Each structure stands twice: as structure tokens, then as C-alpha cells.
Amino acid sequence: MMALTLFLIITLTFFLMHAIPGGPFTSEKMLAPEIEAALNAKYGLDKPIWQQYLSYLQGILTFDLGPSFKYPGVRVNDLIREGLPVTAQTGFLAMLCVVALGIPLGIVAALNQNKWQDTTIMAVATMGVAIPSYVLATIALYLFALQWNLVPTFGLDDWRGYILPVAALSGFWLSFIARLSRSSLLEVLGQDYMVTARAKGLHPQTILFKHGMRNALIPIVTVLGPVVANLLTGSFVIEQIFALPGIGRHFVLSISNRDYTTIMGITIFYAAFLMLMILIVDLLYMVLDPRIKLAEKS
């Protein structure tokens, strides 16, 4: 199933990119026709499209995403390898923030329903959901980096450089998860088995974590897959605003450069990565809820 999806995505991206009028070497600078023909021959663009497609597929099977059209001598693999550590670091930290802060905040809000803790957390979370990440990022950049000089404006040279990008990247999903865990836990708290657990005289913490959270986590885990996806796409602007040399930045640059192989390669890389994440989420599901079996799904 996943291989099929990935194959369809590759095919779709390939033909979309080749449907664009004008080759990759058509630019303002008029190239001599011989040079253009030579370039086309070098990158295999003179062959019929199905042959290009087959050789591209063949490349992907051996984890080779082909050369970049805009940077001579650079391969898409190099761009990804170069950008991945940066994107992975910020993305992982942001994910950590989302899970390690969002869920506890939601629990605190749910346990103190309609008290000041709940109102404050929900007010902040509503703001976090409404303000777009790039707005949050620029305002934070202006206040903390330009006005008060608390953190560097760009780069990841020391730990303070991570604060703003990670905060801006995780802001929306942190708020979203906090809201979701609050409502999910509130629903679970109202269930009969929670009353039963209390009636049995179980320790309140056992009730909350073993009976309450385990059930409340199911809808949260469902969105974690998409969260990873959105942290990835969110990194496009965040990396641009804070000038971080990650994959997102390469992707945006390749779009404005019309570097089709890079666009294609990074898209496919993202898709493969996401499918891996979705698989992990599915496995997590089974751990949380033994009633769910993967075999039944398919």
C-alpha cells in the first residue's frame, strides 16, 4: 500500500514537473542552441519522456535523486544530506515541545476546568492557533532579537539560536495539542469507567494516567502524524525567516530558482519520510489500544 502510494506520488510529481512549459535551461540569458542541446544531452533530457521516467525511477530505487539543474555538479542527495541535520534538529526539538508541553498543559487545563489555569492556558492556546507561524516568527524576531538582543537573529551557533525557531515552529501545534488533549481528557473523565475506578479506591494518579490518559491519548496520537508533516512544511518559512540552512530553505530556493529536479527530489523525500511517520503512528496505536490491529485495517 505504502509502496504504491509512494510510486503514485513519484509518478505524479515527475509528470507535473515535466508538464511545465519551457525546459530547465530556458532563461533570460539566451543560450546558444548547441549549448542547450549539449546540456539537455548531459542531463538526459533529449531522450523520450518515458525513458527519462524509467531512469528516474531506477535512480530512486538506488536512493539517487539525480543532479540539481541549477547548481552544476551538486546532486539532490547532497542538498538533502547537507540540510537534513538542521531541519531534523529544529523539527525534533519542536516535536518534543509539542508533546512534552502541549499534552501536560492540556491535562492541567482539563483537571482545573473553568478555573484560572484553564482560562489562561486556553486563551494562550487560542492565540497560538489563530496567529500564523510566520507572523509569530517575525514578531518574536523583532522583539527578542532586534529590540532586546536576547537571542541571535540568525544561525544556530549556540543554544540560544534554537529558541525562536523552535518556538515559532511548534507554536501552532503546541496550542492545537493542548486544546485537543484538554477536550479529549474532559470527555474521558466523564465516562463511567472513571467513576468505577474511583469507586474501587484507586490512587488518583493511577486513575488519571492508567485509565484517563491512556484513552485520551488516542485522538492525540492520530494527529501526531499530520503534526510531523506540518512541522516539515512549516520549516519552509521558519528556516527562511531565521536564515537556517535546512532542507526547507533549499526547497523554497529551488522553487524560486525553478530547479525542477530538486523540487521533485525533496518532495519525494518528504513523502517517503511522512509515510514512515504514519507507519510509526500506526504502530503506536497498537501499543495504546490493544483492540486495534493493523491486520484488520487492511
Place this chain on the structure above:
Amino acid sequence: MDQHKMTIPADKWAPIDRGAQDAEFIAAPSLTYWQDVRQRLWRNRPAMASLAFIIFLILAAIFGPMMTHHTYYDQDLKLSNIPPIFEVYQTSPEDGEPQYVFLNSGNFKLYEVNEGGEILGLLRAKRKDLMKKQHIYAFGEEELRVDYSQLPATLVDGDGNPATSLGLKWNQTNWFGTDSLGRDVLVRQLYGARISLTVAFVAALVNFFIGVFYGGVAGYFGGNVDNVMMRIVEIISTIPLTLYVILMMVVFQSGFLSIIIAIGSVFWVDMARIVRGQMLSLKNQDYVAAAKTMGASTKRILTRHLLPNTMGPILVTLTLLIPSAIFIESFMSFIGLGVSVPMASWGTLTAEAVETLRAYPHQLFFPAAAISLTMFAFNFLGDGLRDALDPRLRK
């Protein structure tokens, strides 16, 4: 017992209050589901405030640009980067009318204004003292100097004393100031609102038609049809929508129409899923079986019986998808894939403001506030609608 009862004096007995019988009486008129929803929504303050804001925004976006002589593309480089609020200074010549000026501390230029705050033009410096970091302006006999040896720049008179300030004035020519090319920010904001609202409207419309149709067909027919259709949806939703929209924008070249095509062509997936889920649970209800028994056609069952009952979740999904469509558009514009220049969208306005963030931080304020408030409004409205449509919350 009987004897005991007889001992109660007769005057202690009184007829029962008739009011108790009224408890059975239904005082409030019975409400249909939608009347109930409307009432609950009406009582939800944040949702109503949001609705009012959205209506105001729509009116402003439609009529605002007609009411001003500014256009979104007219440039005036002499009057660039003017702030919306400035401090007005008065010159005091010995003879004749006093002149009013203000200093743009971002570019150290002096502009002439009238008393009300309308901008008359850029003043030319008599000479520039680069050693002392001063620009010297002459007003008849009098001199005013822009001193930028220390930031922020200040306005001093010939002897170095601070000039007479008349306090802060609101810019009457360009209410929101001008951008780096001297274009009126307010009008560009309103055009940005037009684009965002159009995107929202189109996304909602496309969502509604494609999503409801697709989900409805898949859910109603079930079986293999459902299997195949949902597989397609699953494949589409594996890639994040943002990535799709970016690919589309690359293929179609950036521009307003491409944004609409891109958003319209992938955004219906969530809607289709929700409608399908609803359909699956509703189609086995007895009233559908009853309608079938009476010989109603598939079309009639779908449009008359099933669709009205899925309307609630559809509406909520719509109001919550609108902010994400608006966000995607501004996100695209922000990374340079959105509307093409000189068109303005909230995303491009924010991106332009980021470029001049150091010198003119106020330029970030209006687009950031506009997009955030709009997202707030649609989110609150969606939340309010969801609460109003949920009969479990009925009091």
C-alpha cells in the same frame, strides 16, 4: 391513623395551588433544530463578535478601495515609508505663517505637513553636514537640523536645542502610512483582504461541492465504490496539502488564479472524509429504509434525507477550513509563490515588512494584525458553530 387525621382542624386544609398543574404546560414555543442552533449561536458572544468582524471585513474589502483616491499600485518614492503616526514640529519664523514638519526617524528625512496631519511633501535639505551627522533645513531665517549622530534621530534648532513639538498626529493622507515604494498601506491591506476573502469563499465553495459530492457518493454506495474512492483520498492526504499547493503553484506559475486552482483542487479531502463518515452512519437509519420502501429515488434520499442531516458537521468543517485556506494563501505569498506584484496580499505585505523590519517595524503591525484577527474570527465562529450545533450542549 384515621382518628389522628380527624384531629386536624378544618381550617388547616386548603386547596392545592393550581400552579403545580402548570408544570406540565410547555411555556416556551417548541423550537426546530435550526431555530435552537440560531439561538445558541446568538448567545455566544465571541462567535457573534467574530461574525460582526467578518461582515465588517467583507464590506471594507468591497467598498473600501472605492472610497479613496489611492490605488494599490501607485508609487511615490518621495513619500516612502511614512509612518501612520508622527510627531509634528512647528517652525516659528519671525514673520509669516508657521510651518509644520515631521521627521521620519527611519530615513532621517523631513516632511512638510499641515496642522491637521495631511502630508504636503518632502522637504529638501539646504546642506548636509556629514561630519556632524546632521541635515540642515532652512525655513526663512530659521534653521532646523536633523541630528542623527545618536539614534534615534532627533530634530534640533540652530542652537542645538530640541525643536518645539506639537505632539503626535495621525497621518491623514495615508491612515496606515506608506510602504517602501510609497504606496498607501491601507489600500493594499484592503486588496489583501479581498484576496484572502476570495480565497476563503472559493475554498469554501469548492470544498462544499466536491467534498460533499465525493464523500456523499462514497459513503452512500459503500462497498467497492467506497473502497476505491477512499483509497484515492488516502493517497492524496499522505502528502501534506501545503506541499501539493506548492507543486501546483510551480506548475501553473504563481498568480491569483493558480492559488485558487491549487487550493480548490486539494482542499476538499477533509470534507469528503467527514461527509462519508456521516453518510455511513446515517444511511442505516430507519427513516432511510422507510424512504426506500416508499420508492424514493437515490437522488431524493441523498438530497432530501441524508444531506440535511449532515449539514451540521459540514458547516463546522467549512468554517474551520476557511482559516486554513486563508493561511495557506498568505503562507504561499510569504514565501514568494503567491500573487504577483504589484498585487498585494497579507502574506506579501508581511514579507515586505520583514525586509524593512529594522528601520520600520511598524509596517509589520497592520498585515500581522489583519491576518491574525481574521484567523481569530473564523476560529471563534467555527468553535461557536460547533457548540451551537451540538444538541448535547443544549440547556
